[in-house]
Amino acid sequence: MRSQTxxxxxxxxxxxxxGEEERDRINALSRRLYTLVPRVRITSLLAEVHRWTGFLDSFTHYRTGETAGDEAALMAAILADATNAGAERMAESSRGVTIHQMMLMIDRHLRNRPA
Structure with missing residues (x-):
């Protein structure tokens, strides 16, 4: 048992x-909790969050200020950047999104903002 300090x-x-007995209880609880959480594709999760918050509308065209017209390509570009997978690898694993579409999103809608 842990000290009470x-x-x-x-x-x-x-x-x-x-401790070993705590580790077993923690692992059992972890397994139970994972059965409660539904398995969902990350793109589906991003789409759901966008429906709730409209966060994709924050990624505006660097010159015109317009929102992206291709949400699937924008989400793929965001995921490529967030996971360090790179645009080419993400395009290979994305359904219906080409490297060209992703590069347009990266060039026009993804940029660092000053802190």
């Missing part, structure tokens, strides 16, 4: 190792 004091944060 506070995890954070004037010396910093202290985390004790997880």
């Amino acid at each position: 506070p995890p954070c004091d004037d010396k910093g944060l202290s985390i004790s190792p997880i």
Whole structure:
């Protein structure tokens, strides 16, 4: 059993190792929780979040300010950047999105904003 000393004091944060009996209970709980969470494609999740929030509309054309006309290509470009997969690899694994479509989205709609 873990010691009851506070995890954070004037010396910093202290985390004790997880004991074997705790590890078994944690793994069992983790397995139970994963059965409750539905498996969903990341693109479906992004599309759902966009329906709730409209976040894709924030990726405007760098010159005209218009929103992207091809949401699938924009989501693929965002995922390529977020996962470090790269546009070419993401285009190969995306259904219905070409490397050309993704590169247009990257060139016109994805850019770093000043902090």
